[in-house]
Each structure stands twice: as C-alpha cells, then as structure tokens.
Amino acid sequence: MNPPVAAQGSHRADGAVRAADPVLTARNVSIDYEVEPAVHAVRDVSLTLHRGEILGLAGESGCGKTTLAYGINQLLRPPAALKAGTVTFHDHDGTDIDLGGLHGESLRAFRWDKISMVFQGAMNSLNPVISIRAQLFDVFTTHRPGMSKKEKEERSQELLRKVGVDPNRLDSFAHQLSGGMRQRVMIAMALALNPQVMIMDEPTTALDVVVQRGILREIMRLREEFNFAVIFITHDLPLLLEISDRIAVMLQGEIVELDTAENIYENAQHPYTQRLLSSFPSLTGERGSFIRTGEGA
Numbered sequence: 171m172n173p174p175v176a177a178q179g180s181h182r183a184d185g186a187v188r189a190a191d192p193v194l195t196a197r198n199v200s201i202d203y204e205v206e207p208a209v210h211a212v213r214d215v216s217l218t219l220h221r222g223e224i225l226g227l228a229g230e231s232g233c234g235k236t237t238l239a240y241g242i243n244q245l246l247r248p249p250a251a252l253k254a255g256t257v258t259f260h261d262h263d264g265t266d267i268d269l270g271g272l273h274g275e276s277l278r279a280f281r282w283d284k285i286s287m288v289f290q291g292a293m294n295s296l297n298p299v300i301s302i303r304a305q306l307f308d309v310f311t312t313h314r315p316g317m318s319k320k321e322k323e324e325r326s327q328e329l330l331r332k333v334g335v336d337p338n339r340l341d342s343f344a345h346q347l348s349g350g351m352r353q354r355v356m357i358a359m360a361l362a363l364n365p366q367v368m369i370m371d372e373p374t375t376a377l378d379v380v381v382q383r384g385i386l387r388e389i390m391r392l393r394e395e396f397n398f399a400v401i402f403i404t405h406d407l408p409l410l411l412e413i414s415d416r417i418a419v420m421l422q423g424e425i426v427e428l429d430t431a432e433n434i435y436e437n438a439q440h441p442y443t444q445r446l447l448s449s450f451p452s453l454t455g456e457r458g459s460f461i462r463t464g465e466g467a
C-alpha cells in the first residue's frame with residue numbers, strides 16, 4: 171500500500187500550513203432545500219480551512235458536498251436556504267468578514283477576488299461567443315478597473331502560461347479547445363485575482379485519467395506557488411488521500427470524520443469512513459504518488 175503523500179503538507183517545513191492560521195471558518199451550518207418534504211442537505215457542519223491547505227471533502231453522491239460548497243460561497247438559490255450557522259473569511263490583512271452579511275455588489279466583488287470556484291462542468295461554462303482573452307479581460311474590468319489594457323494582456327498571458335496553456339490560445343474560442351484545455355482556462359480564470367481560497371467541485375471528473383492527472387499536478391504546483399487554500403470536493407477518496415492535507419468525510423449532510431489524510435488512511439475511526447476506504451480496491455493495490463512526484467504517470 172502507498173501511504174498518502176499530501177498528508178506531509180500539513181507539516182511542511184516552510185510553515186505554509188499552520189494550524190493557528192485559518193482562512194475560512196464555517197460554524198454550525200445547516201442548509202435545507204425547502205421542498206415538500208424538506209431536504210436537510212447540510213446538518214450542523216463546522217470546519218476550519220487553514221491558509222494554504224488542501225481540505226478534501228469526501229462522501230457519496232447526494233451527501234451534501236456541493237450544497238455545502240455553495241453555502242460557504244453564498245451561492246445558494248431557492249429552494250436552498252441557509253437555516254443556521256455562519257461562515258467567516260479571515261482576510262490576510264487580519265479583517266474578519268462575515269459572508270452572510272455580504273449582498274449584491276459587495277458579495278460579487280468578494281467572491282471572485284477572495285474565494286473562487288471551479289466546478290465539474292466549468293469547462294462548459296466558458297462563453298462560446300467571445301474569445302478567452304475577452305473573458306479574462308472581463309474579470310479584470312469588473313474587479314480591477316484600474317488595470318491598463320497592457321497589464322491585462324500581460325496578466326492574461328501569464329495566467330495561461332501558469333496553467334500550461336500556450337498564450338496564443340488567448341485568441342481562441344471555447345469550442346477550439348480540448349476539454350482539458352478548457353478546464354485549465356477555467357482554473358486560470360479562478361486564479362486571475364489571486365484568491366486566498368479556491369473551491370473545486372469535481373474539477374477533473376469529466377476528463378480522461380491522463381488529462382486529469384496533468385491538471386491535478388498543475389493545481390498542486392500552483393498551490394505551492396501561490397499558497398491559496400483549496401476545498402477539493404470529490405467522491406474519489408483515493409484521489410483525496412493523495413492530494414489532501416486533511417479530509418472531511420460527509421454522510422447524509424453531516425461531517426462524520428475530519429482528520430489528516432494520513433490518519434484517515436491509516437486509522438479511520440468512523441465505520442462509514444472505513445466502509446468508504448474498503449470500497450476502493452485501488453487503495454489496497456498499486457497506486458503511485460503520481461501527482462506530487464510524477465511517479466507512475
């Protein structure tokens with residue numbers, strides 16, 4: 171068996187991940203879908219995300235992962251409703267921001283700037299009728315109105331380079347790019363404003379394994395470079411064991427276990443986590459540390 175690789179991240183010598191340095195705190199968050207009968211999708215969830223860490227959110231389909239992510243980022247739409255709890259963002263300048271208190275323009279300004287999101291279907295959410303350049307420029311025009319055209323161009327080129335896409339692709343339209351490239355462009359857009367938190371909901375699930383691995387490696391590398399924290403959502407527990415510092419396991423709307431990837435892998439406490447681990451034959455076979463080391467790719 172291969173030990174989880176990323177668990178080492180929480181003990182990195184450079185101190186990038188420190189238990190005392192939270193960037194996001196969710197307290198007692200409960201979210202319902204107000205339908206008949208009501209669905210209690212998220213039940214009394216509390217968690218803390220630390221600067222620079224990758225927190226994996228695992229659990230089977232329907233357990234509430236996406237609802238929680240939307241709740242954290244104040245993206246809930248009826249019939250979903252936050253019934254209880256608070257989400258606080260701890261800005262790097264020391265300010266605490268109560269996300270529930272943000273609305274309209276202040277919420278829009280906050281969202282892409284401090285916390286960005288990459289969804290499973292994100293690659294299909296690029297605008298088909300304007301170029302990649304125009305879409306990146308839009309982000310800057312909205313959030314960084316002081317930027318000159320030259321600065322936008324330089325930053326856009328730099329961002330594509332960062333995610334492994336040739337800057338010549340700025341002229342392209344979404345349909346001219348492969349699925350993997352489109353997802354990389356979405357990651358570039360999510361990175362555009364240097365957010366402190368990135369929420370990734372099954373960001374690579376729709377892609378084939380080789381492309382998926384390449385993109386995951388890129389995310390790991392970018393995280394090292396920019397030190398943003400990631401909430402990474404997937405039902406793929408083996409993948410989370412490789413990339414996460416800590417893992418939260420969700421069952422029927424509740425977080426039933428939250429621990430380092432290492433402890434989850436070696437010493438899971440909750441019977442559901444144990445069942446989840448045993449349901450992945452790959453965990454008992456050969457699975458290389460491909461993402462961080464490139465081995466076994």
Ligand SMILES: Nc1ncnc2c1ncn2[C@@H]1O[C@H](COP(=O)(O)OP(=O)(O)OP(=O)(O)O)[C@@H](O)[C@H]1O
Nearest residue numbers: 203205209211230231232233234235236237238249
């Ligand atoms: N619009 C809706 N109306 C009613 N119930 C909903 C709605 N959207 C989601 N739900 C329910 O809320 C619960 C949590 O769903 P959610 O999508 O958050 O789970 P998930 O863990 O992200 O699943 P998946 O991995 O399939 O995306 C499920 O029982 C789901 O059926």
